[in-house]
Amino acid sequence: MSEPPSEERVEPPSPPEPAAGENPLGAPSVAARFALYQRAGGIVTPLITAALAFAVGGLVVLASTGKNPLSTYQAIFNGTGLKWLFPWVTGAARAQAALNLQQTLLLTIPLVLTGLAVAFAFRCGLFNIGGQGQYIVGSLVAVQAGIWFAGISRPVHILIAVALAAIAGGLWAGIAGFLRATVGAHEVITTIMLNWIALWIGSYMVGFGGPLQNPKDNSIPATADIAHSATLPVFWGDPVLQGLHIGFFVAIGALAVFWVILNRTTLGYEVRAVGFNAEAARYGGIAVGRSYFTAMAISGAFAGLAGSLDLLGWEFHLDLTVVQGSTIGFFGIAVALLGRNSSVGIACSALLFGALINGTSTRTLDPSVFQPELAGNLTRIIQGLVVLFVGADVLVLYLWQARRKVRRRVRPASAKEVGT
Amino acid sequence: MWSALLSATLRSATPLTFAAIGGLFSERSGVVNIGLEGMMLMGAFFAIWGADRTHSWVGGLLIAMAAGGALALVYAYFAIQLRADQIVGGTAINFLALGLTGYLYIDIYGVQGTPNNLPGIPDVHISWLEKIPPHGLGRFLQDSFGQMNLMIWMSFVLLVVTWLLMFKTPMGLRIRAVGEHPRAADTVGISVYRVRYGSVTLSGVLAALGGAYLSLGFVHSFSENMTAGRGFIALAALIFGGWRPFGAFGAALLFGFSSALARRLPDAYGSSAGTLFEALPYVLTLIAVAGVIGRSIPPAAVGRPYKKQ
Numbered sequence: 126m127s128e129p130p131s132e133e134r135v136e137p138p139s140p141p142e143p144a145a146g147e148n149p150l151g152a153p154s155v156a157a158r159f160a161l162y163q164r165a166g167g168i169v170t171p172l173i174t175a176a177l178a179f180a181v182g183g184l185v186v187l188a189s190t191g192k193n194p195l196s197t198y199q200a201i202f203n204g205t206g207l208k209w210l211f212p213w214v215t216g217a218a219r220a221q222a223a224l225n226l227q228q229t230l231l232l233t234i235p236l237v238l239t240g241l242a243v244a245f246a247f248r249c250g251l252f253n254i255g256g257q258g259q260y261i262v263g264s265l266v267a268v269q270a271g272i273w274f275a276g277i278s279r280p281v282h283i284l285i286a287v288a289l290a291a292i293a294g295g296l297w298a299g300i301a302g303f304l305r306a307t308v309g310a311h312e313v314i315t316t317i318m319l320n321w322i323a324l325w326i327g328s329y330m331v332g333f334g335g336p337l338q339n340p341k342d343n344s345i346p347a348t349a350d351i352a353h354s355a356t357l358p359v360f361w362g363d364p365v366l367q368g369l370h371i372g373f374f375v376a377i378g379a380l381a382v383f384w385v386i387l388n389r390t391t392l393g394y395e396v397r398a399v400g401f402n403a404e405a406a407r408y409g410g411i412a413v414g415r416s417y418f419t420a421m422a423i424s425g426a427f428a429g430l431a432g433s434l435d436l437l438g439w440e441f442h443l444d445l446t447v448v449q450g451s452t453i454g455f456f457g458i459a460v461a462l463l464g465r466n467s468s469v470g471i472a473c474s475a476l477l478f479g480a481l482i483n484g485t486s487t488r489t490l491d492p493s494v495f496q497p498e499l500a501g502n503l504t505r506i507i508q509g510l511v512v513l514f515v516g517a518d519v520l521v522l523y524l525w526q527a528r529r530k531v532r533r534r535v536r537p538a539s540a541k542e543v544g545t
Numbered sequence: 546m547w548s549a550l551l552s553a554t555l556r557s558a559t560p561l562t563f564a565a566i567g568g569l570f571s572e573r574s575g576v577v578n579i580g581l582e583g584m585m586l587m588g589a590f591f592a593i594w595g596a597d598r599t600h601s602w603v604g605g606l607l608i609a610m611a612a613g614g615a616l617a618l619v620y621a622y623f624a625i626q627l628r629a630d631q632i633v634g635g636t637a638i639n640f641l642a643l644g645l646t647g648y649l650y651i652d653i654y655g656v657q658g659t660p661n662n663l664p665g666i667p668d669v670h671i672s673w674l675e676k677i678p679p680h681g682l683g684r685f686l687q688d689s690f691g692q693m694n695l696m697i698w699m700s701f702v703l704l705v706v707t708w709l710l711m712f713k714t715p716m717g718l719r720i721r722a723v724g725e726h727p728r729a730a731d732t733v734g735i736s737v738y739r740v741r742y743g744s745v746t747l748s749g750v751l752a753a754l755g756g757a758y759l760s761l762g763f764v765h766s767f768s769e770n771m772t773a774g775r776g777f778i779a780l781a782a783l784i785f786g787g788w789r790p791f792g793a794f795g796a797a798l799l800f801g802f803s804s805a806l807a808r809r810l811p812d813a814y815g816s817s818a819g820t821l822f823e824a825l826p827y828v829l830t831l832i833a834v835a836g837v838i839g840r841s842i843p844p845a846a847v848g849r850p851y852k853k854q
Binding site for chain 2: 185189190252254304308310311313314315317318319321322324325326328329332334335455458459462496498499501502503504505506507508509510511512513515516517
């Protein structure tokens with residue numbers, strides 16, 4: 126079982142530190158291999174990963190429904206509204222595309238932030254699976270703050286609600302950071318537990334008879350609407366039809382903040398140092414425990430922010446189905462991994478997933494082309510495949526290398542496989 | 546009343562027990578299994594599909610086991626052979642199973658849902674328990690254990706077998722050695738990859754059985770994402786139980802009890818306060834890993850990919 130004779134898997138692919146000298150084609154130098162890894166890793170790996178995931182998703186479509194995957198993907202693309210970016214689309218089609226693009230960007234906002242949440246912790250060597258819980262905590266705090274401070278001026282109200290949500294998300298994640306720093310409890314386990322604790326506390330709060338349930342209507346498990354002064358202004362589209370709110374700029378600002386903190390501050394330097402090698406960082410005089418806590422807290426603040434922007438931007442109240450059914454925080458994992466934990470990468474992959482989620486929703490996908498319920502699950506399959514393939518970037522690198530090998534093998538016919 | 550609560554506890558605990566024992570095999574061999582949830586979900590769907598196709602619950606169970614094992618094998622390939630990050634891989638498995646089962650469910654059964662004449666896993670009727678003296682005890686035993694589903698009895702058997710296998714046989718020693726110190730195990734001639742492949746695949750098979758109990762043994766239907774986090778409770782039970790079979794079973798019972806309570810309290814008090822009991826397993830596990838009451842310590846090599854030399 127350990128060495129199955131499969132043609133596809135000639136040998137376990139072994140970058141980044143392969144056993145040198147095994148390569149019959151003349152082993153490239155370590156520096157060359159590193160350069161390849163960098164180059165391939167920077168932009169090629171995410172591209173191959175996404176392409177692979179979409180290809181497998183297309184096979185699923187073909188095998189199960191017999192429909193043309195390309196036309197299915199095209200219908201999904203039409204639903205994303207990205208056509209708005211093409212100048213030749215005009216008239217009614219352009220207006221429709223604008224509406225769809227607003228929805229896509231509305232979904233992209235929280236994806237950017239939950240992606241940043243996962244990525245920031247990653248940079249410190251921590252895996253924050255708890256984005257979903259921090260998102261729920263942020264939503265809960267934002268809805269309460271949105272109801273409470275009714276009557277104060279709009280910018281102040283928004284600022285208070287958003288700030289409180291970010292702090293709450295940060296503290297929630299901070300529990301995991303604190304436990305990691307003090308008793309060494311693994312953050313994966315603690316954040317998973319915190320996810321579910323947040324989910325059930327949220328369910329209790331907004332559920333029947335819960336303290337946050339709308340006092341004026343106890344027939345549905347949901348909170349009251351927030352005050353108008355807490356809603357985020359819409360700058361593109363119709364506020365009644367869920368136009369794009371100013372949270373869009375908050376997300377862009379967060380991308381910049383993420384980059385600045387990591388690359389231009391002492392705190393970021395320490396976080397990255399711990400992420401590279403915690404022992405070396407400790408030896409260098411960095412308080413590793415404090416970095417764990419700070420990194421988790423900042424990470425959670427991003428996710429809490431995501432929850433507040435969704436709530437103040439277009440949800441306006443918190444529903445039990447959102448508390449229990451939302452998966453934005455989990456999508457953040459895929460966003461961060463595909464974006465390779467960098468600002469630009471996260472922006473791109475958040476847009477990709479935002480477009481995919483919106484394009485496969487019942488609202489935008491043409492049911493005559495492909496059933497939206499199926500397409501929604503197709504999104505999840507693609508999400509899973511992306512995470513699976515990114516996790517094994519060795520596989521993608523292997524494919525990349527195989528391509529190069531094939532190309533080289535064609536030229537010198539004398540180069541033979543010496544045996545594996 | 547107490548017997549009703551006990552049998553409700555056992556019903557809730559059984560899927561957790563199967564999945565937690567599955568996780569035990571995987572983690573004892575040094576591979577973290579966050580993907581239990583997804584493997585359970587695969588089992589839940591394919592048990593229904595299999596029973597529908599083969600018109601027998603045995604067929605349903607076998608197909609569920611094959612599906613869970615297959616998904617686990619994919620995970621094993623990425624985690625062991627490709628040395629992918631095990632947390633990332635497990636997360637991917639969960640997404641993948643959620644999408645795949647949801648997709649197939651809609652594709653095959655559509656909006657009408659699964660057929661309602663499926664052959665469910667039978668209950669085991671025991672009538673002599675009532676005769677055990679004194680009468681009150683006999684009555685209690687009869688009400689608690691007299692009508693249990695076959696899968697619940699199977700979980701008891703699995704528990705004993707797992708304990709024997711893990712701690713009394715050479716194979717168990719090998720699994721534990723690979724999970725504690727793979728290099729040392731390799732040095733004495735144990736194939737680390739083979740043991741890990743076997744253990745991870747077995748964990749998928751067992752988790753799928755837990756899922757199959759949920760769908761085919763209990764509600765006799767499938768709905769999207771029907772495991773609803775039970776895989777994670779099973780993971781919590783495994784950790785809370787200190788990576789030991791009976792510890793995990795005890796934790797599964799405790800967590801099953803808390804969710805049985807959570808489902809009954811709203812009837813009594815007419816509010817959502819009961820749902821707080823659903824959070825109890827996670828709070829307890831958080832406390833356990835924080836080390837407030839007897840720190841629970843994982844196998845030494847868990848989560849670390851092994852590279853042959």
